[in-house]
Amino acid sequence: MYLSETISSGFFFLAPWLVFAPLTGLLINLIFSKPFKFSENMVGTVASLASGAAFVVSVLLAYSVSINHGEVVRWRLAEWIHIGTLNLDWTFRMDSLSTTMMLVVSGVGTLIHIYAIGYMHEDVRFKHDEGRFNRFFIFLNLFIAAMMILVSGDSYMMLFVGWEGVGLCSFLLIGFWYEMDTLGRPSWANSNAAKKAFIVNRVGDFGFLIAGFLMFWHLGSFQFDEVFKAAPAVAESAPWVIVAITLFMLIGVAGKSAQIPLYIWLPDAMAGPTPVSALIHAATMVTAGVYLVTRSASIYTLVPQAQYIVAMVGAVTALFAATIAVGQYDIKKVLAYSTISQLGFMVAAVGMGAYTAGMFHLITHAFFKALLFLSAGSVILGMERGHHHAAHAHAARDEKPKGKHALSKVEGKKEVKNHGHEEHGDEVFDPGDMRNMGGLRKTMPVTFWLYMIGTLALAGIAPFAGFWSKDEILLDANLHFTSIYWILSAAAFLTAFYMGRQIWMVFFGRPRHEAAAHAEESPKVMTVPLMVLAALSVLGGALNLPFEGFHNLGHWLGYTLGEVESLPLDLKVAGISTVLALAAIFISWLIYGRNPLKAGQPDPLKKPLGFIFTGMENKWFVDEAYFAVIINPFKKTSQFLADVIDWRFWHDFVHDTVILGTYNWLSEVALNQYADQKGIDAFANWLGAATQSVSAALRKVQNGFVRSYALSVMLGVVLILGYLIFK
Amino acid sequence: MIPVDYYIILSAVLFTIGALGVLIRRNPLIIFMSIELMLNAGNLAFVAFGRSYEIAGGEPFYTGQIFVFFVIAVAAAEVAVGLALIVEIFKTKKNINIDEMNSLKG
Numbered sequence: 001m002y003l004s005e006t007i008s009s010g011f012f013f014l015a016p017w018l019v020f021a022p023l024t025g026l027l028i029n030l031i032f033s034k035p036f037k038f039s040e041n042m043v044g045t046v047a048s049l050a051s052g053a054a055f056v057v058s059v060l061l062a063y064s065v066s067i068n069h070g071e072v073v074r075w076r077l078a079e080w081i082h083i084g085t086l087n088l089d090w091t092f093r094m095d096s097l098s099t100t101m102m103l104v105v106s107g108v109g110t111l112i113h114i115y116a117i118g119y120m121h122e123d124v125r126f127k128h129d130e131g132r133f134n135r136f137f138i139f140l141n142l143f144i145a146a147m148m149i150l151v152s153g154d155s156y157m158m159l160f161v162g163w164e165g166v167g168l169c170s171f172l173l174i175g176f177w178y179e180m181d182t183l184g185r186p187s188w189a190n191s192n193a194a195k196k197a198f199i200v201n202r203v204g205d206f207g208f209l210i211a212g213f214l215m216f217w218h219l220g221s222f223q224f225d226e227v228f229k230a231a232p233a234v235a236e237s238a239p240w241v242i243v244a245i246t247l248f249m250l251i252g253v254a255g256k257s258a259q260i261p262l263y264i265w266l267p268d269a270m271a272g273p274t275p276v277s278a279l280i281h282a283a284t285m286v287t288a289g290v291y292l293v294t295r296s297a298s299i300y301t302l303v304p305q306a307q308y309i310v311a312m313v314g315a316v317t318a319l320f321a322a323t324i325a326v327g328q329y330d331i332k333k334v335l336a337y338s339t340i341s342q343l344g345f346m347v348a349a350v351g352m353g354a355y356t357a358g359m360f361h362l363i364t365h366a367f368f369k370a371l372l373f374l375s376a377g378s379v380i381l382g383m384e385r386g387h388h389h390a391a392h393a394h395a396a397r398d399e400k401p402k403g404k405h406a407l408s409k410v411e412g413k414k415e416v417k418n419h420g421h422e423e424h425g426d427e428v429f430d431p432g433d434m435r436n437m438g439g440l441r442k443t444m445p446v447t448f449w450l451y452m453i454g455t456l457a458l459a460g461i462a463p464f465a466g467f468w469s470k471d472e473i474l475l476d477a478n479l480h481f482t483s484i485y486w487i488l489s490a491a492a493f494l495t496a497f498y499m500g501r502q503i504w505m506v507f508f509g510r511p512r513h514e515a516a517a518h519a520e521e522s523p524k525v526m527t528v529p530l531m532v533l534a535a536l537s538v539l540g541g542a543l544n545l546p547f548e549g550f551h552n553l554g555h556w557l558g559y560t561l562g563e564v565e566s567l568p569l570d571l572k573v574a575g576i577s578t579v580l581a582l583a584a585i586f587i588s589w590l591i592y593g594r595n596p597l598k599a600g601q602p603d604p605l606k607k608p609l610g611f612i613f614t615g616m617e618n619k620w621f622v623d624e625a626y627f628a629v630i631i632n633p634f635k636k637t638s639q640f641l642a643d644v645i646d647w648r649f650w651h652d653f654v655h656d657t658v659i660l661g662t663y664n665w666l667s668e669v670a671l672n673q674y675a676d677q678k679g680i681d682a683f684a685n686w687l688g689a690a691t692q693s694v695s696a697a698l699r700k701v702q703n704g705f706v707r708s709y710a711l712s713v714m715l716g717v718v719l720i721l722g723y724l725i726f727k
Numbered sequence: 728m729i730p731v732d733y734y735i736i737l738s739a740v741l742f743t744i745g746a747l748g749v750l751i752r753r754n755p756l757i758i759f760m761s762i763e764l765m766l767n768a769g770n771l772a773f774v775a776f777g778r779s780y781e782i783a784g785g786e787p788f789y790t791g792q793i794f795v796f797f798v799i800a801v802a803a804a805e806v807a808v809g810l811a812l813i814v815e816i817f818k819t820k821k822n823i824n825i826d827e828m829n830s831l832k833g
Contacts, residue, residue, distance in 0.1 A: 704829025
């Protein structure tokens with residue numbers, strides 16, 4: 001335990017509970033839920049309490065850090081690896097940066113746990129597998145535990161342990177409905193999406209590991225303090241090392257935080273249940289990359305050229321993803337590309353050195369993006385409810401003509417239950433398709449207002465939280481990196497545009513499908529956490545207002561990152577961004593709001609933009625390009641290696657023909673025929689034949705004639721006597 | 728005195744005649760007679776040598792003569808057995824030509 005002697009107060013000893021509280025919740029649900037027959041509410045409550053406990057611990061730790069004026073406290077739990085000069089321990093690091101992340105993760109996470117109780121209750125019924133409810137919360141707690149390991153780690157390797165853990169949980173949760181696709185049909189789609197996420201993440205992990213190896217080789221350690229202390233000297237003597245480390249870490253960031261070129265997994269990840277999309281792919285896991293760069297701030301500041309690359313990657317991703325979001329029809333896909341775009345903002349910010357701005361945007365984005373995703377989940381469930389109600393109404397209508405033989409209540413109910421998915425489900429219904437929605441503000445008012453708050457926050461309209469954080473990034477860009485400023489402003493414009501488009505398409509106009517007409521509002525267990533998030537989205541800006549005396553977050557993070565310049569509000573930049581956002585919303589109203597879409601009508605932007613819109617609709621064919629350039633050649637190569645090289649060459653030719661044939665030839669021909677048969681057998685047979693012929697010859701002596709025997713005796717006697725006489 | 732050589736020569740000649748008789752004659756009775764002749768030739772040799780020792784040594788020496796008794800006894804026994812065999816062979820084969828006795832050929 002490394003506790004500074006001066007620290008006598010504080011709750012630092014609670015640090016391991018960050019990880020062990022969710023793990024306890026996980027284990028309770030895993031072991032006891034089936035035998036003790038926990039109800040769904042029980043399972044959800046246990047999981048939410050576990051996550052809530054982690055939040056309480058985070059609050060206490062943040063409080064402890066603050067009363068110690070931001071001094072870093074490291075608390076070792078266990079030794080891990082000690083080989084030669086490599087010393088890795090499981091140590092918790094509590095400073096202002098890590099406690100900030102802990103608070104965001106556990107806070108938003110707990111709200112999403114509570115929401116998920118209501119959401120999964122309905123989702124498992126829509127997918128006809130009620131037994132899978134517990135699994136969800138087990139995985140969700142596992143995720144919180146892994147993410148806590150990530151943000152509380154004291155060395156790059158502990159961070160990596162958590163990094164991998166959240167990647168695993170992402171895989172498990174995206175592929176939660178592994179045997180179907182998003183519409184419930186049996187398919188490989190969901191498990192392919194989970195695989196894609198895991199594999200693309202792995203590419204990022206490869207970059208992270210290379211950076212880690214370089215770090216250990218040249219800087220001698222993985223532990224944060226030691227690395228930061230050794231870096232400047234190496235930057236002087238061999239700057240390429242630091243550049244390499246930072247750029248390989250950028251690959252890891254691109255994988256985890258969905259930047260170009262490794263963002264492709266995130267839109268597919270929408271196959272997972274909506275709470276997963278909210279928690280993992282909006283609020284927490286994807287921000288791990290931003291956290292990594294912020295943590296490594298002192299290394300990045302040593303290599304401005306690498307910083308510029310990071311910022312550019314972030315900015316280009318922001319704009320690129322925003323263009324794709326404009327052409328998407330699925331409500332969650334729009335939000336997914338929006339997340340990629342906003343992550344681009346964050347990465348650009350930390351690339352430019354505006355770490356406070358990046359972290360600020362991370363926090364506010366967690367609030368309003370979780371709010372948006374969860375509200376979208378509410379919309380999707382509302383559509384599903386509406387679909388079922390419409391189907392039941394159809395069934396009731398269809399049954400009426402049968403009149404005479406009135407079905408008994410039980411029979412009638414059974415018929416109603418089974419029918420919906422055979423008769424009226426011939427056209428496969430996509431509850432998330434915005435072209436089926438419309439007019440939902442009348443049937444789902446609470447969700448509507450929550451969604452509006454989230455949209456305004458995301459679009460960057462003052463005084464919502466998104467405005468303050470995005471504005472700070474734009475300000476920094478304007479001052480130091482003009483090209484990035486233009487790119488990010490364009491992205492901000494498109495952000496407001498596609499969110500406006502979404503609002504008009506989903507909530508205004510007339511319903512374009514009977515499901516939308518019959519949609520129902522969500523229960524309180526879902527809407528109350530959303531209200532909390534909405535409040536945070538409204539008030540979150542107070543974390544770091546650009547006015548003197550209100551730079552709270554900057555001051556707080558300054559304990560860890562060193563004093564950062566706090567920029568005052570620049571009315572010009574703020575004004576331009578607000579004008580852009582309002583203009584974008586106005587233009588979206590002109591296109592989508594004034595003449596609401598009718599059912600079956602193509603997108604109004606299709607004709608004017610032509611092939612550009614087709615590109616946006618099809619995500620600029622990036623996935624197709626990856627398949628053509630990387631995956632299909634890889635598959636062909638591996639098939640070639642397997643079929644031709646391995647089977648036809650190694651197995652059939654080398655093994656069967658050459659080796660086996662030679663062996664067979666040796667044993668059959670060489671040894672059997674020549675050596676054995678013609679050689680040894682022949683000799684043995686000759687011996688036998690010779691003996692036979694000799695014996696045949698000798699046999700003739702036994703001719704049965706007594707006289708010849710007598711003669712032999714006589715001759716023998718004569719010979720012996722002759723020998724004896726003439727010796 | 729008659730030199731002992733003459734007796735030995737006589738013995739040898741008798742032995743040879745007997746051996747030839749065994750080899751050449753077909754009738755087993757004649758063969759037996761020839762065998763007797765050989766045996767007696769041997770007897771003669773025994774007695775002749777025994778007497779020559781007695782003459783040379785001066786003291787009486789009876790070993791040779793005693794041996795003759797054994798030989799005569801053996802010859803008699805052998806003839807008894809042999810004649811019994813011939814009788815048996817005649818009973819089965821009705822023929823005692825030894826050229827016909829070749830059942831033991833290999």
